[in-house]
Every structure is written in C-alpha cells, then in structure tokens.
Amino acid sequence: MKVSDIIQTLDGTLLTGDANLDAEISSACGADLMSDVMAFVKDHVVLLTGLVNPQAIRTAEMMDIKVIVFVRGKTVTKDMIDEATSNGMTLVATRFSMFIACGKLYEAGIRSGGMRERY
Amino acid sequence: MKLHFDVPGDDLSLAGKASSELKKALGRLGIDPVTIKRTAVAMYEAEINMVIHAHGGSADAEIGPAGIDIRLQDSGPGIPDLDMAMQEGYSTAPEAARELGFGAGMGLPNMKRNADDLRIESTVGVGTTVTIRITLPGSTTKAP
Ligand SMILES: Nc1ncnc2c1ncn2[C@@H]1O[C@H](COP(=O)(O)OP(=O)(O)OP(=O)(O)O)[C@@H](O)[C@H]1O
Ligand SMILES: [Mg+2]
Numbered sequence A: 001m002k003v004s005d006i007i008q009t010l011d012g013t014l015l016t017g018d019a020n021l022d023a024e025i026s027s028a029c030g031a032d033l034m035s036d037v038m039a040f041v042k043d044h045v046v047l048l049t050g051l052v053n054p055q056a057i058r059t060a061e062m063m064d065i066k067v068i069v070f071v072r073g074k075t076v077t078k079d080m081i082d083e084a085t086s087n088g089m090t091l092v093a094t095r096f097s098m099f100i101a102c103g104k105l106y107e108a109g110i111r112s113g114g115m116r117e118r119y
Numbered sequence B: 001m002k003l004h005f006d007v008p009g010d011d012l013s014l015a016g017k018a019s020s021e022l023k024k025a026l027g028r029l030g031i032d033p034v035t036i037k038r039t040a041v042a043m044y045e046a047e048i049n050m051v052i053h054a055h056g057g058s059a060d061a062e063i064g065p066a067g068i069d070i071r072l073q074d075s076g077p078g079i080p081d082l083d084m085a086m087q088e089g090y091s092t093a094p095e096a097a098r099e100l101g102f103g104a105g106m107g108l109p110n111m112k113r114n115a116d117d118l119r120i121e122s123t124v125g126v127g128t129t130v131t132i133r134i135t136l137p138g139s140t141t142k143a144p
Helices: A003-009 A034-040 A054-062 A078-086 A098-107 B017-028 B033-054 B095-100 B107-114
Strands: A027-030 A045-049 A067-070 A090-093 B002-008 B056-063 B067-074 B117-123 B127-135
Touching (some): A003 A090, A003 A098, A034 B033, A045 A054, A054 A078, A054 B017, A054 B033, A078 A090, B002 B017, B033 B127, B107 B117
Parallel strands (some): A045 A067
Antiparallel strands (some): B002 B056, B056 B067, B067 B127, B117 B127
C-alpha cells in the first residue's frame, strides 16, 4: 500500500513534505526499542514508534527506513522534522495507540513484519 | 579520504550524528547501498555505546579503494568482561540510555554481524577502542 494510504488508514497528520507519498510499503515494524530496530529490521519498512527523540530519526536513517509514524499523538519537535526532511524522510503522527495503529495497518493489508529471524 | 568526528558525551540529542554524517559521505562517494548500510549500522552501534557507556569520545574513518576502516576511541570505564559483553542481551545501560531507546544488549553482536572485522580493545579505568573494518565489494584485500 502507498504511504498516502497509510496516512489515511491511521487518520494521520503528515509532518513533513510530500516526498514519499506514492512510495509502496509492504512491511511495518512497531517498536519503542531502537536496539531491536537496529538488530532485526531487514526490509524497507514503515516504523511505528512511541519514542520521540532524534535517535528515532537517526536509527531510521541508518536502517534506510523512509517513513516513521509516531503513535498516540506525540509531539514531534521542529528539529526532528528538519532532520527528517533533510534526509528525505516522511514523518506522520497518529492519535491511535501502538496496538490500534498496528492493528489498523494489518487490517488494511500490511501483513509482513519486515524483520529477520533471530539468528 | 579521512574523516574525523568528535562524539560529545554530554548531549544525548547529538548521539548518532557522526554515523549519520559518515553515511551521507559514503552516499556521495557512490558506494553501494548494502555496504553503506552495513557500515552505518556498525558505526552507529559503536557511537551510541560510546555516548551511553563511556561519556563520548572520538571517531575516525578512512575510506580507501579496498575498504572502510573506522576507529572509535573513548576514555570511559572500559569493559571488564568482553566475552560477556558480546553476548546478546547483556547490558549495563543506565536508565538514560533506555529512555533513548537503547540498552537491550544487542549492539555488539550487531556490530559483529555487520563488520567484516571487529576488534575491541578495552582496559578497565582507561577506555575502549573499537575498530571496524568493512571490505568493499570487488576488493579481495583481507583485514590487516
Ligand atoms: N564503549 C564502551 N565503554 C564501556 N562499556 C561498553 C562500551 N561498549 C559496550 N560496553 C559494555 O558492553 C555492554 C554490551 O554492549 P551492547 O552494545 O551489546 O549493548 P547495550 O549498548 O547495553 O544495548 P544496545 O546496544 O542493545 O542498545 C554494555 O551494556 C556495556 O556494559
Ligand atoms: Mg549498544
């Protein structure tokens, strides 16, 4: 599904420009633990997280993740939005909780977790 | 090409900046994305470790035709038992690190998986030096 469909499904707010709206996303990963994102994400995923700090942006950058959804209406700082924009990333905020947001995306058709198996 | 980064230990909001800059530099050099990602992941784990466990330090990267060498050096507490630290799940991360989203004890194993050669020299009370070697595709040069 397209990034624009994800925003619609999550009743989300687009915080950055419209760079990736037509990009196709087939996997999603919900994590507050950046250690896990670093160690296990393999595909190009959309990252759902409740962690709002610059490391969420940088971890995604390292892992070539282009889209981050911040759950439960977290406030994202201008610095984070600027950093994401300069990396060509898309940030979205949704009022839904992690569980509900993941459930909605699953229901809408994203079925892959984009994670590698543990060793 | 040589790049030097100071990695401050007192401002957590900067943790990961050096790796971000190196990743961008490698992109500008036209290195293939798979190699760039391996390099970025290994360095980022080491950089975050340096900030959360060792009050920061410095990182030096040298990019040559055969590969990328990165050396991260700190004057932190050192690692008393390296074999234990290398195990998945072992972590002494403080609360502040967990708030950043780190401290699962996955970083060192992840560095090992992504680097072609990983060396860690650590002396308790003196500091830790991590050396990461990434071989460029098509190059047959072995790690030194
Ligand atoms: N530069 C360092 N200085 C001192 N101790 C370190 C350093 N790097 C790693 N360690 C020690 O090794 C342990 C394991 O490191 P590792 O990166 O695998 O896990 P972590 O940093 O605790 O968590 P994660 O990497 O999953 O966020 C750390 O908890 C710490 O005790
Ligand atoms: Mg670590």
